[in-house]
Amino acid sequence: MATQIQANLKKKNAEYASIFKEGHLTLPPAKKYAVVTCMDARIDPAAAYGIDLGDAHVIRNAGGNARDALRSLVISELLLGTNEILLIKHTGCGMLTFKNEDAHAVVEKNLGAAGQQELSGLDFQPFPDLEKAVEDDVKYLKASKAIPGSITISGWVYEVETGKVNQVV
Amino acid sequence: MATQIQANLKKKNAEYASIFKEGHLTLPPAKKYAVVTCMDARIDPAAAYGIDLGDAHVIRNAGGNARDALRSLVISELLLGTNEILLIKHTGCGMLTFKNEDAHAVVEKNLGAAGQQELSGLDFQPFPDLEKAVEDDVKYLKASKAIPGSITISGWVYEVETGKVNQVV
Numbered sequence: 309m310a311t312q313i314q315a316n317l318k319k320k321n322a323e324y325a326s327i328f329k330e331g332h333l334t335l336p337p338a339k340k341y342a343v344v345t346c347m348d349a350r351i352d353p354a355a356a357y358g359i360d361l362g363d364a365h366v367i368r369n370a371g372g373n374a375r376d377a378l379r380s381l382v383i384s385e386l387l388l389g390t391n392e393i394l395l396i397k398h399t400g401c402g403m404l405t406f407k408n409e410d411a412h413a414v415v416e417k418n419l420g421a422a423g424q425q426e427l428s429g430l431d432f433q434p435f436p437d438l439e440k441a442v443e444d445d446v447k448y449l450k451a452s453k454a455i456p457g458s459i460t461i462s463g464w465v466y467e468v469e470t471g472k473v474n475q476v477v
Numbered sequence: 478m479a480t481q482i483q484a485n486l487k488k489k490n491a492e493y494a495s496i497f498k499e500g501h502l503t504l505p506p507a508k509k510y511a512v513v514t515c516m517d518a519r520i521d522p523a524a525a526y527g528i529d530l531g532d533a534h535v536i537r538n539a540g541g542n543a544r545d546a547l548r549s550l551v552i553s554e555l556l557l558g559t560n561e562i563l564l565i566k567h568t569g570c571g572m573l574t575f576k577n578e579d580a581h582a583v584v585e586k587n588l589g590a591a592g593q594q595e596l597s598g599l600d601f602q603p604f605p606d607l608e609k610a611v612e613d614d615v616k617y618l619k620a621s622k623a624i625p626g627s628i629t630i631s632g633w634v635y636e637v638e639t640g641k642v643n644q645v646v
Contacts, residue, residue, distance in 0.1 A: 311561060313508065313563065314563070314644070316527055317526055317527055317642060318642070321642040322641075323527075324524055324525050324527070325639055325640040325642075328640025331638040331639060333518070338518070339482065347534040347535055347536045348504070348534070349502070349507070349532055350504075350531055352523045354524070355523070356490060358485055358489020358492075358493070361519060362519055363518055365518055366516055367516045367537055367538055368516075368536055368538075369536055369538070369545075369549045370549040370553070376538075376545070377538070379538070379539060379599060380538045380539040380545070382596065382601075383571065383572075383601060387575065394482065400504060402504055402557055403552075405504075411551075411552070411555075415555060415623075418555050423622045423623055426622040432552060433548070452595065454584075454592055454595045454596050456588065469500040470497060471493055471494035471497025471499070471500070472490065473486060473487070475487075
């Protein structure tokens with residue numbers, strides 16, 4: 309028995325597939341770049357960042373976090389030939405609203421001792437200052453020995469209130 | 478001096494922002510679900526999976542990998558109230574094309590000893606069998622003590638050749 313969410317996926321996907329004409333696209337991104345951005349529901353990277361199908365890798369996680377994205381970025385660059393990274397965090401991010409100890413307290417309350425143990429020591433990677441978090445992540449990627457020095461890296465903030473993106477670094 | 482990629486972001490985003498009308502959306506996803514899928518350039522989750530702006534968290538990484546997504550999923554469920562996960566891998570995935578030792582050899586060749594050391598022991602999470610990888614990841618999430626037992630989890634394959642999605646588990 310499909311849930312409403314699963315039924316929505318099947319129905320909307322059937323409509324998408326019925327007019328799909330892009331089966332010829334190749335595995336490596338045509339425009340050779342990768343975007344790291346947040347999982348936030350209010351962001352549609354293809355539309356908001358102007359990414360045509362087949363053009364770029366899109367990596368998304370809680371906060372648009374660079375450390376979390378490292379495995380994917382190494383694969384993107386070294387195995388699939390991308391040479392530029394756009395790191396885009398956003399206003400109103402959930403990561404601005406809590407601290408690690410808050411998250412661990414919620415884990416303890418909801419998952420008990422077993423969950424607490426499973427996630428013991430996890431850095432949820434919240435941040436108190438948006439622009440500084442963008443700068444820090446770009447700095448981290450530029451300093452990382454896992455990222456070739458030839459890769460161009462820039463940092464941005466997307467405004468969920470206006471749909472606008474602004475360059476930070 | 479903006480790169481072509483950065484200039485494209487600015488130009489396309491200015492067009493997007495000029496007709497943007499969704500600044501009222503709230504932080505928690507309206508439909509309370511999270512999608513885990515691949516960073517692959519040939520996937521547009523909003524269009525292909527029928528996700529309206531504001532409805533769902535979208536987590537993307539190399540392979541649509543559940544382990545990599547765990548931090549984001551815990552934040553999505555425990556802090557932002559989602560209660561269903563769609564895990565969607567895809568045909569033609571880059572993760573089907575290499576083994577860990579291949580990736581580490583490429584790292585050594587391109588990044589030298591410093592890069593090799595930085596990524597020493599990293600599991601790049603490639604997989605040889607697509608449907609089995611979907612099953613394994615769903616099994617992993619269902620067994621994880623970091624994911625509440627009340628969360629509904631299903632696994633799917635998206636076909637980059639046809640635009641169709643098929644349920645695996």
